[in-house]
Amino acid sequence: MNFIQFWQQVWLLIKPFWLSNKRYVALLWLVIILSCAIFEVYMSVRLTEWNGGFYNSLQNYDQRKFFTLLVSGSIIMLLFVFATIFTYYSSSILEIQWRKWLTEYYLQAWVKSRSYYFSEFIQNNQDNPDQRISDDVHQFVNLTIKILITSFRSIISLGSFLVILWRFSGNFIFNISTHSFFIPGYMVWLALLYAGIGTYITFKIGNPLIKLNYQQQCYEANFRYNLVRIREHSQQIAAYKAAAIESQHATRDFNHIVDNFMQVLRRNFKINMFNYTYGQISTIIPTLISAGRYFARKITLGDMMQINSAFARVQFAIAFLIYMYADIATWRAVMNRLSDFMHLMDESAKIVVPPIYHHELSLLVVKNLSIYNPAGNILVNNLSFEVSRAEHLLFVGKTGVGKSSLFKALNGLWPYASGVISERNGSKSLFIAQRPYLPLLNLKEAICYPLVNNLPSDTAIKELMIDCELDALIEKLYTSGDWNKMLSIGEQQKIIFCRVLINKPDIVYLDESSSALDRATELKLYNLLHAQLPQLAILTISHNNQLRQLHKKIITIA
Template identity: 35%
Template sequence: MTAALPIPSASSTSITNTTRTNWHAVWQFIRPYWSSDEKWKARGLLFTVIALALGMVYLDVQFNAWNRDFYNALENKDFAAFRSQLWRFSYLAFIYIAVAIYRIYLMQALEIRWRAWMTRQYMDEWLENQAYYRLEQTRLADNPDQRIAEDLQFLTNGSLTLSLGLLSSVVSLASFVGILWSVSGPLSFMLSGQQWTIPGYMVWFAIAYAGVGSLIVFWIGRPLVDQNFNQQRYEADFRFGLIRIREHAEAVALYRGEIQEKQQLGTRFQRIWENWWTIMRTTKRLNATSTFYAQFAVIFPFLVGAPRYFSGAITLGGLMQISSAFGHVQESLSWFINAFSSLASWKASVNRLAGFHAAVVAARTHVSGITVERNNVGAILLDRVTLHLPDGTVLTEPLSAEIRPSQRILVTGRSGCGKSTLFRAIAGIWPYGRGSIEVPNDARLLFLPQKGYLPIGTLRAAIAYPAAENAYKERAILHYLEACKLPHLLERLDEPDNWSQRLSPGEQQRLAFVRALLAKPQILFLDEATSALDPQTEEQLYDLLLKDLPNASVVSIAHREAVAKYHQIRWQFVHAAEDAAALARATQQQRYTILPSKTGNS
């Protein structure tokens, strides 16, 4: 049985980042939770928080009226009225404090519920159809951990805080603009020999004051959205570099790579430093404008209201009520100014989530050129399978082959010729290429890569992964730990640890064999799964494997020729252009399936 395949070099795909998101897309992020299975709890909490926010506006109106009566009592030296207003202030303040506390408490409860729901949705999307794996291959989105952990928190917190703040500002404006209009009265003045009268003049002053301030703040602070977007990305890159050193601490230490790691981390932090100073300069200009705007707003109503007070048109209480009402109107109209920095950070997070969501959807819905289907034949069938790299570069020539029950197949070839990629295609996680693969309906497949995965937790859970921690009987686990030359781990089954950092590569490979022997797959794929073992241990594990799984199909990738004696058939990748003689020699051997290939990475 003969077949053929090739292999070029991989090219990296650039990371795509979304720095612009329209408001329709923003609504698409926000809407699903409010129509989900939690909608009634969510809406109930939201309506309660809104009611409390509106209650605070109502109390502000009461305090505004209190200002007038209290200062009138002071002006008139009316002690009875003064004492009455103190009691009035006391119960208003008590109610206000209670409302403010529960408004924040219930809003935080709503925020964590919303965030938990969004996190579950994003984790499901990220993990579904191996989207997380394809994102790493295509590099369509950077730092998915940060986007799920931090950006979702910014989205939920910012959406609630900003929207409720805007709602309170609108209601406060509607409540106080009428008060300000009535108490400020008209302003009359002479201009060009003609008398002009502006009714409710303080309202127009407040609108003009807030309008000019908003335009200036928007012009100054607009770059903050992109700057915050970049800052979040640089922070995540720096944190990822630190985590990488933790994960590969031993290798870095053995290589004495501290200087190189320090340089790389320094380069990543330099990006944070430079972008942070850019944010600082923008924030300084923004703060200078908004602080001047806020401070001048304190004295502004007294300046424009003083003429009517000194003319006797209004009382001291009326002036204080005008000042209070003007402050509320001006603050409501200044919502955009006060919230601009938070709005910029929130928008940056939304943009990052939009890019991440688009990348996940693209990864999940990517139309695979290699179809993997189930059959009733009882064998794995490969029909003209061609492997590509993610960028479309052709990796192999078409291959047609089969893996029958109880067959033992050795896959060999130069490093980077496509051996591991072929395993990935059979596993259904490599969509790049053409052709079809059929897998038996009820077949249990297990893949042991060269570098396995051990989750953080108890050793028992690490051995059972991906099954539940209690999936296997303890006696069986102890038996195979002993058989796989891991007697020193017998007493540590229930010890939690980061086992990938505690065990040597050889111990991890032996532990992977324990996992395989417990799982008893019908078809087992070993991708250099014994490369870290000495020849004697390697032979013992293969003997154990064939003894305890006599009916299983075993497909191995290995570079040691000693492994060949445990297999019946060899699939050999041969570079067709460079090794024509080797191809001809190998084709004459009945135990060989020849896979002609190009040069490249597996």
């Protein structure tokens, strides 16, 4: 990535917030932060000048001036501390505002583009994209503000302390043959040269850190994800007595973290060795260079202290990239991952599914619909059918022939399809997938999902729960929990039927939604749908021949 591409990437990531309607408040905080940074640099200049007078008072044994300077120095230090603390407070406010807005922005884009679902259809899709929203947004905002403030402070410091260093540097005079030459402000040039060399070496040593930090975040995310999967499937793992296997897999993932961390550690060790050596030498250089003028009585001890302070400030202002290289490397890695995440959302938005048209005729009309697998092989070829109110269709066929993919296509969830799908204007459908989903809400809200407003009364809910044989759960109506883990599959499927009765769709797609129920309960719940929602159109996928008697049409998918 070249220089222009890098700044294009930075702008692409920061512009959503800084062009939003929140930018004015954010700009106010940014102005406050930068003003505090300027004030800090001003106090640093005053402190450097104070150093000169303080050490001169010591050299001249001037007790009165010594105590006077102690008081003024204390005031300067207090003001400096206040500016530093207020800078931290202001930057923290800006950070949380930016992070909140950007998290909501990415979350809405992730949901709107349906990347949370369609990203699964993209080859080489990013690992754990959800963690980009939770982790990388936080790091990106934090490091961007930190690097911005440090860069701004370094530029202001450079301009301020260059003047001081130039004033005390004097001229470096040397002779070549019979000619005399002099370099004005030679310590300024020495500081620039020293910082430039140090920055170049640091970048050469530390460049691999960007890739290593990117990989570290990948490995950490994979490890966390696999631990979550073990927790989510704990019952199945315990039933298979496969804890040792899962432990091996988790250990393998963690070993990736350790191996990559050791590479990061070795690279940081080299950078830190250079940085500490570089930093220690930088404290000696100005003293050695100015010592000759001091012993020649051309400058005072206070002047020497100011030279040391100004040289250090100039050197740090130029070479701040050296001291912040680890943060910059992490920042680059985070930006790369966020850019990949944005690319994933863009690619997800490009996925085309057969459009669902609207008309004033039957509830559902399907013409010449063909379903393919991701490899392009035909699963369902030129299927046509029509569904009216109160009509019940049963789809049968061997496992893997494309029945579930057909239902996904009818609900706009399967991109590998062609044909015409039309729904009645204003009709409401509900697709119940094979695996029940119960959100992390209280039981009443979980049952009513996706209905969130105007929920039925507790009395109505309880009556439906009794009808669906969920009597034992009535007392837990306002208990929150992970219901997919707390309830058996059979109980979850009973809740699904209760959910259909509450949401009252015009058409419901039931993809083996009663497979875990005993035959008597299964028939009872289907009859309950027929009785309480007589106009409901039901499309069912099932391998249970018993359900044939409840469906007027049977479509075989071969």
